[in-house]
Amino acid sequence: MAATDSLIQKIGKAVKEVAKSRSSEWWYTPHMAAASHAVAERIPLVDLVLEVRDARIPLSSEYLQLRKFLSSSRRIILLNKMDLANRSQTKEWMRFFEEHRCMAFAVNSHNRDNIKEFLTFLQARVRELKKKDDHSHAITLMLVGIPNVGKSALANSLHQVGRIAAAEKGRLKHSVVSPQPGETKSIGSLKIASHPNIYVLDTPGVLHPNVADDEVCSKLALTGAIKDTLVGEIELARYFLSILSLSDEYRKWEKLSLTNEGISGLDKKQYPTDHTQDFMVNNVRQTLYNAISSFTGCIENTENLARLVDEEFEFLLKIFHLPLKSEAFNNYCRFCT
Ligand SMILES: Nc1nc2c(ncn2[C@@H]2O[C@H](COP(=O)(O)OP(=O)(O)OP(=O)(O)O)[C@@H](O)[C@H]2O)c(=O)[nH]1
Numbered sequence: 001m002a003a004t005d006s007l008i009q010k011i012g013k014a015v016k017e018v019a020k021s022r023s024s025e026w027w028y029t030p031h032m033a034a035a036s037h038a039v040a041e042r043i044p045l046v047d048l049v050l051e052v053r054d055a056r057i058p059l060s061s062e063y064l065q066l067r068k069f070l071s072s073s074r075r076i077i078l079l080n081k082m083d084l085a086n087r088s089q090t091k092e093w094m095r096f097f098e099e100h101r102c103m104a105f106a107v108n109s110h111n112r113d114n115i116k117e118f119l120t121f122l123q124a125r126v127r128e129l130k131k132k133d134d135h136s137h138a139i140t141l142m143l144v145g146i147p148n149v150g151k152s153a154l155a156n157s158l159h160q161v162g163r164i165a166a167a168e169k170g171r172l173k174h175s176v177v178s179p180q181p182g183e184t185k186s187i188g189s190l191k192i193a194s195h196p197n198i199y200v201l202d203t204p205g206v207l208h209p210n211v212a213d214d215e216v217c218s219k220l221a222l223t224g225a226i227k228d229t230l231v232g233e234i235e236l237a238r239y240f241l242s243i244l245s246l247s248d249e250y251r252k253w254e255k256l257s258l259t260n261e262g263i264s265g266l267d268k269k270q271y272p273t274d275h276t277q278d279f280m281v282n283n284v285r286q287t288l289y290n291a292i293s294s295f296t297g298c299i300e301n302t303e304n305l306a307r308l309v310d311e312e313f314e315f316l317l318k319i320f321h322l323p324l325k326s327e328a329f330n331n332y333c334r335f336c337t
Helices: 002-021 030-045 087-099 112-132 151-161 214-222 233-246 249-258 276-294 302-319 327-336
Strands: 048-054 075-080 103-106 139-145 188-193 198-202
Touching: 030 139, 048 112, 048 151, 075 087, 075 112, 075 151, 087 103, 103 112, 112 139, 112 151, 112 188, 112 198, 139 151, 151 188, 151 198, 214 233, 233 249, 233 276, 233 302, 249 276, 276 302
Parallel strands: 048 075, 048 139, 075 103, 139 198
Antiparallel strands: 188 198
């Protein structure tokens, strides 16, 4: 991994320059500052905090501010989007959190059975809380986490799956789910269980004001927590390509290269529906598979890896019919040298 680290350092230099030039649109907006404040104010008032993280990047997606507010007995770490993460790595992460005495649960917000399991887990936890403090008040849980990690999707699913009266499942009552970060603007509450009554608070996505680590920034952008432009699209693409080239993921695309004519060469008219997107995705995969598998240098070596990434980049620019030397690309090269 030394080669990636070194390449990432170079990319990091470019990222910092881009970040400096974009400081006015940096992620920590007044709106996010207000949301962080509102979340911090509520932490002492709720029974449990469900800290939602992205299962693909469980450490980089931590909301660091929580550490100073919360003891681990009132926090459950939720690794959401587990369907997008590597299954065996998720198991390792669960072991990691167990070793660190953190309560953790991996979940896919879109999977009903999985949400049911999680709800049962939550109710058991609530019963434990009630044993310690048997007031008859309703239990309040608060979902906290970085933007776009799936808090609203989770709140909606818990509300839908929860054992509550049909009348309480108001059709219009739901949190707004969106693929864009920063969609939740205020704190909303949804009932998710009765006897005892349990409510979940959905909150706006929050980030630490200073995410100093360039690699963390890139991971946040790649998983959709911050906009790509905040890191720089070219840097991000290069970062992604270096990770892909060093992993085994691309091998899954071998069969695509066996349809040798090249998907771009197929006549799209022979297909009854518009699968333009599928063509594009397959074309990109095929091209990357060919580039990586035919590369003769040792990619553990930094220079070789950078050369491979350059080649992949040029192939991709061709596929997307983009000019090889755009202004953004030239700027990137200037930062890197
Ligand atoms: N594949 C997958 N996608 C998910 C999952 N949970 C949420 N998503 C998707 O992730 C995107 C963001 O979900 P939201 O629920 O809006 O995220 P949020 O954390 O509330 O976002 P903010 O408003 O920025 O705080 C949406 O496109 C969801 O459909 C999951 O478990 N698996």
